[in-house]
Amino acid sequence: MSVSDKTGSFARLGDPPRLTQSARRKLLLTVMPFAVLAGLVTAIAIANPNFLRPASLWTALDSAVPLMILAAGAMLVILCGGIDLSIAALASLASVLVAMWVPQLGGWVVPVVVVVCALAGALQGTIHVVAQIPSFLVTLGGLAVWSGIALVVSGASTIGVTGTALDWTFTRVTPWNIPSAVFIGAAVVLVFALVMNLTPVRRWLVAIGSSEPSALLAGLPVSQTKIVVFAVSGACAGFAGVMLVGRTFSGAPSLADSLLLPVVAAIVVGGTAITGGFGGIGRTVVGVLIITVLRVGLSVAGVDSSYEQIFYGVLVIAAVALTIDRSKLPFVK
């Protein structure tokens, strides 16, 4: 008996009873992130009441914005059943391009880099769709390619940025001294929320992520949708790169690389199913907040930041273990 055979029959046989199980899983996916967020905030507030002061809250939110923008784009890819591992590397490349081009282009560097990154994403999406290669592999390759290009064009060094072209990404807005990045992040989330809720886009992604054959036979433009989704993910990576340059005043070939794991962690911890077909921008916001609060919490608790990656890694595995819909997988590879 081949393994696929056995489990395949099991999955089919078990289908109807699993419905209640899937309902339970959905509830878990919806309630848990909020509970975790509330728990974390409470814990940190007890450890250090200063955390609840507006100034520190705004700072925490400010620091969450690049993560938020990356996660928003990557969430779309996961929602339609794929994954984009190249986002952090692409954001690093974007930071290098911004730093290199800002002297010539000034403020125009932002749309130019975002479009370049969108094209990079669209290229990955097209390869994934046309050559029928798993998105995991295409974007893993992409990760290496974008990193490599960033290293080559930057000469493997950090490029400083002078001038005021990007000041708007990292300043404070009066009267309440709110970080401008928070508004930018909120605007991105708002655009996502509007598109997802007012247009049929969301259900297309859900249909493709839940059951691609059904989506195809219902006449959805599956290939085109996927390519667009990868392009949006790329554009978000580009924009996140811009935001990072704004706050570090430099571009570097590995500037954003460490963000990949927190982004994936934020998406799955927020309750978007890693297998696709379930999730959304609201959940991703909650997930990003969880990761941000966790990071702040760790530093409040005096944990060295070197440990952060360990936490993210464990978090991703734990969140997926708790929430994955195993009935959707013929077997786990």
Next chain:
Amino acid sequence: MNTQVQPPVLAVRELRKSFAETTALDGVTFEVRPHEVVGLIGENGAGKSTLLKTLIGLAQPDSGAIELRGERIRMRGIAQAGAAGIGMVFQEQSLIPNLTVAENILLVAEGGAVVGGVYRWRELKRRAQVQLDKIGSAIPVDAITETLSFADRQLVEIAKVLATEERTNAEPVVLLDEPTSVLDRDETELLFAQIERLRTRASVVFVSHRLDEVLRVSDRVYVLRNGRTVAECLPGDVDEATLRRLMIGRDLEGSHYDEESQRPAREAVRLSVRGLTVRDVCAGVDFDVHEGEVLGIAGVQGSGREELCRSIFGALSSRSESVTLEGRPLRMRSPRAAISADIGFVPAERRREGMVGTMSVAENITLPHIAEVCVGPLLQRGKERALADAWIERLRIRTPSASAPLGSLSGGNQQKAVLARWMVSESLRLLILDHPTRGLDVGAKTEVYQLIRELTASGVSVLLMADSLEELIAMSHRVLVMKDGHVTDVIDAPAGAKPAPLRVLERMV
């Protein structure tokens, strides 16, 4: 054959099994005696596959008993069933294609052929050869399995089941699930000879929908209907017609299909297909479908009818001399293109291809025609809700609300929602139905038949593939018969003068 006096090797008593809203087994009782070949027949959905799954531990019965050599057993998996001496030869085959024959035969039962986790190839081959010798097969033990023909791989599976003999020191029970469905005539004869040979050292359960074959090879035949054993017959006492009646159940014939309301098709040709070829599957297929006509397509598995229908919907690439819809060339580029040409498709595997179970009834209904409930890029939820509610009422879809997930509904109601998604379009011209009543209960089937009648009365043309020939003939105006990728016949089936199933069957096989 002096089997009556012997106690049964395998006895199944009052086996019951249900899934959420469907009862798959509702009291199955049967016995297999030593060296006996028992035939098991029933329509699709009669419970054959569930029964087989419970017998090899892939499903747990809710109640009832399975007794093996007088002992009640409970199997928690296929390995356990194998260890007890019950093995199945799967219809879709279960060998690992890139391993050698020897490895497959002894897979998970290597015993002394593996020492310290390392294969002893010579011993492995010797043991495998012993099994192949039992069935007198000349298949080389070191051949890579995927290089063998289907029939040969089937023999390897049989040898694999026989390998349990040494472990259990008892004669095994071999379950053959539709073993002849993809064999040609000669291969089938060889398999029958093999079954004769097999019975000298094993008991055999032969599951098939080919009644002539069942009558030929079986010592006794059990008929399953709606999850119950409804008859036990001796092949000498019955003919195919009797078996078929027992399978279908007398009470279901006639009005079930609402034959009286079949309106004659109109003159105008809706779809005209000339020289349609799908690579490796069907070649040079010609046919016409008229307005308001149900064209049934009959054919066994592998006849190419599924692929033919998929290619018209653009879900499979094909070549053709010409395919026209109402006189205009039809571009069969993608399902999307087909849908914009007002063609709809209801796939056989509803859960996998026909719907998105996690999405709501309303979302599923509007999915292919989302533009109807949008203004520009904006979704009009109120309009969508109203549309869904109207169809839920019109088709009497039993659902808590339009926003309930479609996957939570019963099969019949799911299928009605899937039909609704195509009926939503006022301009629907052609609906392709791939086994639209598969897995539905009798009541739901009747409702689907009525919907098909209503659709055709309003001028929609239908391409129909059905589970049973009776259903196909009763629902169709004409039956296109396919065999091995070619059209072998077109048989008229007007209301009141339906052809006999045998007339169609003759041209199918």
